[in-house]
Amino acid sequence: MKKTGKDIAEEGTRKGITRRDFFGMAWKGLGILVAIESVGMITAYFFSGKNKKTTAPKQLLEAGLVDSFGPGSVSAFMGGRFYLARQQDGGFIALSLRCTHLGCSVSWEENKKRFICPCHSSAFDISGEVLNPPAARALDYYPVLIENGVVKVDIGTLKERKSARKEQLIYA
Amino acid sequence: MRTIFLHLHPVKVNETALRFNRTFGLGGMAVLLIVIQIITGILLRFYYVPSPAEAYNSVLFLKNQVLFGQFIRNIHYWSGVFLLLIAFLHFLRVFFTGAYRDSRSINWLFGLFLLVLIVFANFTGYLLPWDQLAYWAITVSTNIIGYLPVVGESLRNSIIGGMELNADTLQTFFTFHTALFPFLLIAIVLYHFWRVRKAGGVLLPETPGKSEMVPVMPNLVFREFIVGLVLMAILLIFASLFNAPLLEKANPSYSMNPTKAPWYFAGVQELLMHFHPFFAAFIIPLSVIVFLAWIPFFKYNEPPNGHWFISGKGIRSSKYTAIFATVATLAGILFNAYVLNFEIVMQGIPALISNGIIPLLILFLLMGGYYQFYLKGFRLSKAELVQAVFVFIVVAFIILSLTGIFFRGKDMELTFPWNV
Numbered sequence: 017m018k019k020t021g022k023d024i025a026e027e028g029t030r031k032g033i034t035r036r037d038f039f040g041m042a043w044k045g046l047g048i049l050v051a052i053e054s055v056g057m058i059t060a061y062f063f064s065g066k067n068k069k070t071t072a073p074k075q076l077l078e079a080g081l082v083d084s085f086g087p088g089s090v091s092a093f094m095g096g097r098f099y100l101a102r103q104q105d106g107g108f109i110a111l112s113l114r115c116t117h118l119g120c121s122v123s124w125e126e127n128k129k130r131f132i133c134p135c136h137s138s139a140f141d142i143s144g145e146v147l148n149p150p151a152a153r154a155l156d157y158y159p160v161l162i163e164n165g166v167v168k169v170d171i172g173t174l175k176e177r178k179s180a181r182k183e184q185l186i187y188a
Numbered sequence: 189m190r191t192i193f194l195h196l197h198p199v200k201v202n203e204t205a206l207r208f209n210r211t212f213g214l215g216g217m218a219v220l221l222i223v224i225q226i227i228t229g230i231l232l233r234f235y236y237v238p239s240p241a242e243a244y245n246s247v248l249f250l251k252n253q254v255l256f257g258q259f260i261r262n263i264h265y266w267s268g269v270f271l272l273l274i275a276f277l278h279f280l281r282v283f284f285t286g287a288y289r290d291s292r293s294i295n296w297l298f299g300l301f302l303l304v305l306i307v308f309a310n311f312t313g314y315l316l317p318w319d320q321l322a323y324w325a326i327t328v329s330t331n332i333i334g335y336l337p338v339v340g341e342s343l344r345n346s347i348i349g350g351m352e353l354n355a356d357t358l359q360t361f362f363t364f365h366t367a368l369f370p371f372l373l374i375a376i377v378l379y380h381f382w383r384v385r386k387a388g389g390v391l392l393p394e395t396p397g398k399s400e401m402v403p404v405m406p407n408l409v410f411r412e413f414i415v416g417l418v419l420m421a422i423l424l425i426f427a428s429l430f431n432a433p434l435l436e437k438a439n440p441s442y443s444m445n446p447t448k449a450p451w452y453f454a455g456v457q458e459l460l461m462h463f464h465p466f467f468a469a470f471i472i473p474l475s476v477i478v479f480l481a482w483i484p485f486f487k488y489n490e491p492p493n494g495h496w497f498i499s500g501k502g503i504r505s506s507k508y509t510a511i512f513a514t515v516a517t518l519a520g521i522l523f524n525a526y527v528l529n530f531e532i533v534m535q536g537i538p539a540l541i542s543n544g545i546i547p548l549l550i551l552f553l554l555m556g557g558y559y560q561f562y563l564k565g566f567r568l569s570k571a572e573l574v575q576a577v578f579v580f581i582v583v584a585f586i587i588l589s590l591t592g593i594f595f596r597g598k599d600m601e602l603t604f605p606w607n608v
Contacts, residue, residue: 062346063346065349066345066346066347066349066356066360094441097440097441113441114351114352117331118327118328118331118332119327119328119330119331119352120324120327120328120443120447121440121441121442121443122443123443133443134443134444134445134446134447134599135324135328135443135444135445135446135447135600136461136599136600137599137600137601149532149539150460150461152539174351
């Protein structure tokens, strides 16, 4: 006897899954796949172009002659977004303006000898170390190079740190 | 036109649902404000240029050269403020009349989502003028994201497209503010309304007498028209009297003192003054949101009766909890600011414990004590107890926000409003 479509369908039912069920599930699976792909694509599209690390090539900014910065002096370089701070012992460090608490710009208070953040009154000493919370980390810094008696700052590379340490200072 | 309006309504509506003090018309007001936002937003886009070099100048041009430019900007600004306040009041109204569970639980979730969406629609708009106020408020707020565990730093950098606010940030915020959020808002608001109808309209208390069904036209439609007109009048008065703020052009080298987050984040900012950022910006807000989303799904013993604050007991316990929350929050703020700074006193201990777990434990002890020695005596039902917790959260949030907005002056020190 010739099998009709109905017979085949019934046969399938006995096995637990019909051709119709199979295709139904396959289509649903495809639908889910398309949804996942789309979400993945949109997420990748959005984040890949946005999350830029500051891996700019070396951008050296000449700050000036070593001798023009006295010990214990702080000079602002607003264009480079840093303060060049020379410690009492002659070591140089280029401190970022950005407060490590919530990113406001700190300013150097000459008479108090400290950097103060106007937003939540965090304070930092001349080496960038925290003097007063809420900031929990020392100020970030840019690498300093001294060539032929000239101080240069690499404003392409921002370095983060937990606390200020001696080896972060550069000597002439 | 008339048929479209009628299509959004049922044919007949219960007479008691029309009483103004049942809903205060808050949901309808929110919709009108959204419509006004969209119209004025489109008008502003004819002149606004979303680039750091041009944005500020284009707002100045709008303000000084364009006929009604300042006025349209003022309306957009004030309807944004009103929308947040009205949406918040609507959220309170829905909760305190018990219209958040059974057939309405999903709609409660969508309502919460709308509230969050409105906050972020406001937030993304805050940056667009690119003045000092905008620049530093958004800097501070986005830096808070950086304190989220693991993903914080990279999420923050993705949202603002770099280490500091830049052209990418403005582009992203502009797209969210003028394309994605309005679209989502319209879609979800329509769904939100449709679900109210599916649930059988506004939740009503059982009344002893027979309440009559009356035709929507003109009974409801005309009332909506009047409420809308009065709201617009108030909005226009605000827009003519008070200009939307605009300071000098953004200067990344010079922070404002004080720098405050936008006013609707002032509560979180105030928490940040007292708790480690991991708790203030993450654990506490997240627990609150989870609690709010969970509210419809607790097991309650009896169905909502539609009465304000459930019962007489509910009214009294809410009142006392509100007083307790006010006193506890104010005392906490003052104690932490003037008597004991946990982080400075316990310097050897990590800030996460000294300024996070310890103050939080003290807070829980206080709340536990209040429950044990006072609230327990009321023998509250489950719904009334949830209501008490809700009251505590809302009142504490309002007190924190008011402190942040009106009582934080130079260097973010506590001061009086006239010094801010």
